[in-house]
Amino acid sequence: MKKRDFIKLKEKYFRENGGLLLQQQLARHGMETAKLYSAEELEKATNYYHASTVLGEGSYGTVYKGILPDNKEVAIKKSKIGARAQSDQFVNEVIIVSQINHRNVVRLLGCCLETEVPLLVYEFIRCGTLSEHIHKETKGASLSLGLRLKIAAETAGALAYLHSSTSMPIIHRDVKATNILLDENYTAKVSDFGASRLVPLDQNQLSTLVQGTLGYLDPEYLLTNQLTEKSDVYSFGVVLVELLTSQVALSFDRREEERSLASFFVRSIEQDHLKEILDGDIVDDGHVDETLKNIANLAKRCLRLKGEERPTMKEVATELDGMRITIMHPCGKADFGSEETENLETNAVAVKGDYGSSSTTSWYDSMQKQMLMPYDDGR
CATH class of the missing domain: 1.10.510.10 (Transferase(Phosphotransferase) domain 1)
Known part of the structure; x- marks a missing residue:
């Protein structure tokens, strides 16, 4: 029962984070869905979003440095909790970045929609802003x-x-x-x-x-x-x-x-x-x-x-x-x-x-x- 409730909760977050809208928009623009990461995968990558992994913070939320199981370094963008506008902005960002292929634009690797707030996973750029x-x-x-x-x-x-x-x-x-x-x-x-x-x-x-x-x-x-x-x-x-x-x-x-x-x-x-x-x-x-x-x-x-x-x-x-x-x-x-x-x-x-x-x-x-x-x- 706990497992079933947990699955329902993740499905609820997926809907609230604009997952269905994202799928519709990606299909409308003729684009493939970005890689979907699990919540557990990104938690482990950031040591459960430990303060030492924070790369930056702003009005949108926080960016963390993560290390995936294959030792690949990534930047994980975590939105702030609450506002519907955040979900809309999240979907907007995925749609925009999915269309870009340029050596001087940060590459989007994927996203996670099954958490309380949506997460974007980008390539990690080593030397800061x-x-x-x-x-x-x-x-x-x-x-x-x-x-x-x-x-x-x-x-x-x-x-x-x-x-x-x-x-x-x-x-x-x-x-x-x-x-x-x-x-x-x-x-x-x-x-x-x-x-x-x-x-x-x-x-x-x-x-x-x-x-x-x-x-x-x-x-x-x-x-x-x-x-x-x-x-x-x-x-x-x-x-x-x-x-x-x-x-x-x-x-x-x-x-x-x-x-x-x-x-x-x-x-x-x-x-x-x-x-x-x-x-x-x-x-x-x-x-x-x-x-x-x-x-x-x-x-x-x-x-x-x-x-x-x-x-x-x-x-x-x-x-x-x-x-x-x-x-x-x-x-x-x-x-x-x-x-x-x-x-x-x-x-x-x-x-x-x-x-x-x-x-x-x-x-x-x-x-x-x-x-x-x-x-x-x-x-």
Whole structure:
């Protein structure tokens, strides 16, 4: 009787965690079901979710490191208890990630639906988040300009793929430094698709409640509730500024006019104070002046208030790949393997444009102040 009750309980959790909806959605999109792990298997992998296995925590829940019986390391994402929205978000994440096959996107291995809250099982990325590295939260040397450019280019390439190379375009909607993971080779891996949205092919924008992270939110999306791929471009622009300055996107410890990094950065460029806000660890690198100026100008274009005036992620990725070639070998031949060199040279046609601001600094500051006001649906 206990065994029967236990089986019924697991079936109840499966339904409540969106298992039936997930099966329907996967069938509708023509995808195979992700591997289903048992609750017992994941409990043993994490030593029953011991505190020592916690990799990170957020509003969505907690991520644990697990070791499966075959000694494979995994990251297990455990949602918070209670809200129906969590189940919907869980199903959304599985649907999104099941469609992605890209070397710079964290790979989903499977899920578990028979527990009180749903669990997602991802490949384990060993070296933590980009945020931990650029904000000195982990021990080790500062990232060189070359490595920062590599990480930026790989992240931009992954986002460009999401926007244009999947069966249905995907808007990430929460691009930020903590959602970019680094492996032992400093290869960038974009993660956390809980807030992402599929965009029907006959639409170029979606009307949706605002969701994202303060400091990275697209001002146009915040005001209009109209989500487009250019919202990801804006958020990536903030990440690019973090890579240049090693400052956090939003800090109430800074003076009021400097709290929003995006606003402070744009104003610094317009006042010709760029060098004063750059991270000193990269200012002294070789080939810095021109390359840093090009990266800064690209970031500024990503941060334009009007989405239509921002470049596409494909254009951003192309420009960054071109800069990688230049910084690794001034003559234009990067010291990569032959295949990667050929690919970069094919795609690295710099997209030159007007680097000027599309609006006044006062307009920009006004928008940023509105972004700091509280609202209900932010993460």
